[in-house]
């Protein structure tokens with residue numbers, strides 16, 4: 609039998625959820641509401657949908673392996689040279705490319721726990737060690753993470769906002785971190801939810817990059833742009849860092865439909881504003897209802913809410929039977945994506961019904 613190396617066998621495979629249609633059939637529920645993956649409930653911009661239909665006519669051709677037009681569009685939007693941008697099959701792939709570019713077995717990467725699960729998975733597969741620092745008040749404990757940087761540390765991951773807690777770290781905290789981080793550590797700042805943030809002290813990560821720090825900023829079209837199914841993400845960093853990552857990137861890692869859709873999605877300011885507004889309204893409603901029920905939730909800067917409960921799996925199962933899909937996080941917390949008004953109410957009504965029965969105890 610062919611056997612993968614030990615460090616690969618130690619990593620748990622990502623467990624995908626069942627397709628919604630399958631749950632519908634198995635549980636006999638009509639129109640289940642999916643609030644599990646932090647997707648934009650409005651869907652993609654109509655401009656992106658048009659571009660998708662058009663791009664479909666050239667599917668016999670390979671995509672533009674350099675993503676020329678998408679990089680140009682991002683460059684205009686971000687006010688930086690296209691040479692500072694790398695494209696990925698979702699930002700997920702860029703995490704993996706960065707780890708494979710800069711780490712060898714035995715190296716360490718510092719990250720928060722709980723945070724986005726892919727960081728530790730990618731590091732594990734590379735034979736590296738994920739040094740996980742517990743959150744403090746549901747936020748990255750940047751001083752403790754800084755303190756965990758040692759001679760073997762090659763990378764430090766910050767999810768800002770953090771998934772699953774929706775919390776952010778502030779400018780002053782970045783200032784302190786960047787004043788002392790060693791030159792040979794790449795700080796990856798994952799900003800998958802940046803477009804939802806409204807807090808005035810949210811840091812401008814680009815500033816640190818332009819000051820010459822070793823930063824890789826990751827963003828995505830999967831969240832507010834509503835294109836999760838097309839897998840397009842991008843990274844922003846110094847050309848010297850990206851040139852090394854380009855050696856690891858597969859030639860056609862972003863597809864032609866995704867590139868075309870992303871360009872148009874960027875232009876649709878109205879859809880972006882509407883998506884933000886829907887999220888803010890949903891957030892207010894959920895805060896109000898969850899507070900009234902006495903639920904223990906964390907204030908969010910993203911499009912999901914983290915709640916502490918007694919038995920996450922039992923609550924997940926009970927809500928599933930009512931046709932509401934949320935995400936259990938470990939034993940004692942769940943994460944719920946903010947949906948459309950009707951979806952949020954379905955969740956609240958189902959939660960109320962579960963609370964009434966007293967089963968599970970939450």
Ligand SMILES: Cc1ncc(COP(=O)(O)O)c(C=O)c1O
Pocket residue numbers: 645646697698699700701724767769770771798800827828829830836839840841
């Ligand atoms: C913090 C964070 N980073 C990255 C991603 C990956 O997004 P994608 O690969 O779809 O761009 C996610 C998705 O859930 C996320 O929550």
